Amino acid sequence: MVVPLSHAAALLSFSSSSTSPPPLPRLRFSFTKHKPLAMASMSEDPVREWILSEGKATQITGIRPIGGGCINRASRYDSDAGSFFVKTNRSIGPSMFEGEALGLNAMYETGSIRVPKAFKVGPLPTGGSYIIMEYIEFGGSRADQSALGRKLAEMHKAGKSRKGFGFDVDNTIGSTPQINTWTSDWIEFYGVHRLGxxxxxxxxxxxxxxxxxxxxxxxxxxxxxFEDAVIEPCLLHGDLWSGNISSDKNGEPVILDPACYYGHNEAEFGMSWCAGFGGSFYNAYFEVMPKQGGFEKRRDLYMLYHYLNHYNLFGSGYRSSAMSIIDDYLRMLNA
Incomplete structure (x- = not known):
């Protein structure tokens, strides 16, 4: 299955998300209340204001657009204190970027795989919102598959939750709301808040x-x-496809644009149908996080969530893949 061409634009910049669909009808973004990462004052240009104060810069030397998806615009701000990556959205309030920032910084704090650190989230004076984060200079090649597998497994191993499965805020997968209500049972969480x-x-x-x-x-x-699986709530990127994977100038893997939550580590491979994971990726991953019994029979179940999301975002071209997975499992389970 080929991801829509709009996804390709995300690869060279920190795009809006893995998907770039029109907003779903009759849906509103509804987020769990949570203390914002850092809310800006309503100045004329809160991005410049932050860079020239908390960003430690004395002057901004250049601003240039660097692409973005259909959801957000992306820019690089250069200053005498370094460069910053800024995403803006003219119609959605700060809650969406707050969810992204919390996810980025949760991954950052594991000290495992490289992600851009989020610095500031706030409202724009003309409506909408912005996020300021670390600017990472990308290298000229894709991330090494072995290094990516190992680093991702290290993140899953380090990032655990005592609250169960979920996240402190609801966030989005593409433009689809992703419900992250804390749940003690993984099968219930995945059945209700993902597939359901x-x-x-x-x-x-x-x-x-x-x-x-x-x-x-x-x-x-x-x-x-799930009978043969020991399931722990691991920190997941949540939307790991090729457009959200890159490498820095030193060749180290970088992941970005997350839809984070704490879940079964195998759910991270749900976008593998357009992530390009190969044997070296999985071999390196399972050296750190050993493969669990029944892994192969659960793989399509985790892909199903993303096929359903693509069906909801992009239309009937993805319906047959989702229905085929469902029917195969119903036969397997005699359900």
Whole structure:
């Protein structure tokens, strides 16, 4: 399955997300209340204000656009204190970027794989919002697969939660709200807040009762797929496809544009159908995080969430892949 061409623009800059669809009808971004990372005052240009104060700069030497997806605009701000990467959105308030910032900094704090550190989130005086983060100079090649697998596993091993499965705020996967209500049971979390939520969107948006009903049968009967797994709440990037993976100028892997939450580590591979993970990636990963029994039979279940999301965002071209996975599991489980 080929990701829409709009995804390709994300590769060379910190784009809005893995997806670039129009907003879903009848949906509003609804976020868990949480203390903002750092909210800016409503100055004429709060980005410049922050760089010239808390950013330690005395002058800004250049501002240039560097692309972005259909959701956000991206710019590089150069100053005598270094460069900063800035994303802006003219219609959505700071909550979306707050979720991104919390995810970036949660990954950053594990001290494992490289991610851009988020510095500031705030509202724009004319409406919308912005996020200021570390500017990373990308290298000329993709991340080494072995290094990527090892570093990602180190992040999963280091980033654990005592609250269960979920995250401190709801965030987005593309422009789709992603519900992260803390839940003690992984099968319940994945069934309700991942597969169940996407199935409801498909029914509401397309009137697709068939995929909803079959998908719900799978959710109710998928327990045996996890019988051989020991599931811990690991910090996940949540949207790991090729456009969100790069390397810095030293060749070290970099991941960006997350949809973070704490979940089963195997769920991280749900976008593997457009991530390009090879044997060296998985070999290095499983050296740090050993493969669990039943891994192969759960792989498509984790892909299903992302196929459903692409169906909801981009339309019927992704429906057959999602339905095929559902039907295969219903036969496997005799459900």
């Amino acid at each position: 939520y996407q199935l409801k969107l498909a029914r509401e948006q397309y009137g697709d009762s068939l995929i909803y009903e079959r998908g719900q049968r799978l959710v109710k009967n998928m327990g045996p797929l």
